[in-house]
Amino acid sequence: MSDVPIPVKPKSRLRIALDSDLYYTFRRSPVAMVSAAVVLLLVLSAVFAPLIAPTNPFNPASLNLMNGFTAPMTPNAFTGESFLLGTDDQGRDVFSTILYGMRISLFVGVAAVFFAMVLGITLGLISGYVGGWTETIIMRTADVQLTFPSILVAMLIFGIAKGVTPVEYRDQMAIWVLILAIGLSDWVQFARVVRGATLVEKNKEYVQAARLIGRTSGAIMLRHILPNVLSPVLVIATISLALAIIAEATLSFLGVGAPPTQPSLGTLIRIGQGFLFSGEWWILLFPAVTLLALALSVNLLGDWLRDALNPRLR
């Protein structure tokens, strides 16, 4: 009985992940680990903002105008209350507004990149697989759009969408319009990469085999080609996320993004800039530093991912 082979226990998913090359290079890169930690910390504090934030800055009942312009860590002259990062002109706790603002920034960024990704993958797969006129039209459109800086395209889409929405809904719709504008300005990258990869994949044997057994074009694109072109898409998505967060902040800073009723980090910086000369530096500094930390760490993570998934570039 003793020479019966011991059945090999199948590896758990966690084990596979821990044994992968990706995890190995991750553990070898201090920059990647630090940025991942920063991203994780920021994302978690944004998600759990209602639990962490000492006050809800958008609940008028919790605000006390007497608390306005309290410097960080010093008790207010009238109420004696003190705030970790100070308060703004309306007595809102800066720490809380940053947490809630980061929620909006991250939501807009992630949703816009997701939208751009879905759109870009779809159009890229179709133009690569179908070819012909469809491909010409899609890729020409992409070329034309690429001529213009994406921030300009986003501004324009935002302006048009704002003109189309009725005045009373403009503030409510602003967040969704932002997602649409940034997403539409950013699909080209995805489409180009997916199209290129699809052109390579579609002549391989497994696609021919799938075609021979009679699978439909849609099924071949989604079930066979898509999984094989995803790794560059992942890299672009990460780098796009950093760009989308900056784009959102820029638009909001310019006053053509998130409204003051739903401020993102960019809106907070816009508000804070007004107090630069009167000496209330904390209203500006802390949102700016948060934005910088967020954008920089996502960016560095993207760089690392690109190098890790594509060793040729190193």
Next chain:
Amino acid sequence: MLAYIIQRVGQSALVLLIVGLVAFSMFRFVGDPIDNMLGQERTAEDIDRLRAQLGLDQPFVVQYYKFLEGAVQGNFGVSYRQGRPVAEILLERAPATLELAMVSGVLAILFGIALGVFTAIRRDGVLANVIMSASLLGVSLPTFLIGILLIYLFSVELGWLPSFGRGETVDLGGWSTGFLTESGLKALILPSITLGLYQMTLIMRLVRSEMLEVLRQDYIRFARARGLRDRAVNFRHALKNTMVPVITVIGLQLGAIIAFAIITETVFQWPGVGLLFINAIQFVDIPVMAAYLMLISVMFVGINLLVDILYFFIDPRLRADRSGGH
């Protein structure tokens, strides 16, 4: 070569026609201009009069034709917000933006190339590494934060330079210039650094990587073996051959500078075309938006075309490729 140029010009014209259609559709279908121009207290006669005045009562095709005709002649209608011809407002604002873009472009090119060459030649030097790390930060720093940082340092803390506006300008036959007064020149410093910094880092990183690529080539080694001096090798042989991609990027970034001027102009309240555009978006001033779109498209498409044609004169290999392959 002529066939190629004609083909490219044709493509550019097509792009401009499409952009024109987009601009016209904005005009025609986005929002109700009557709503935007007249306040709450308006009469039916007011509405009819304005509708006729703006040509909104005519059929679609007539309006499109009139729009195109007008656009070619530089007539983009009347701003909903200011009630003045858009072309007039644009002309008034253009010098501010062009002067700003020009100064930042020159700064970006000069410093970008110089620093790029420096960091490539001294690739292991301490200073070169510091510059490279700083440039990484510069790329991920949003433009508006750079502007705010500069304002904080030089206007709030040190009080050396103005934080907004153009200072005093001198009117030279319809062109208001800030180059001739002290306050005008002072006001240019911070905005042009803000605007040029990003392009400078781009040019610098590009020049550096191209230089490193070229310095590895055999003909450089051969030039050194011939006993040429470092200066001659680096500038006459190496830098000259990195210029093709660099000129492309510089050309394309020229357009980007005008576009990014929107951000800089907002930070510094610089009275240029970009600030006009942002205000137009905020107040849904469609004619101004459409005109800006047309203007900037002409510029982008023109620059792209120019860069493509310039290639022929810079790089003889492309000429050979084209005549064979295309």
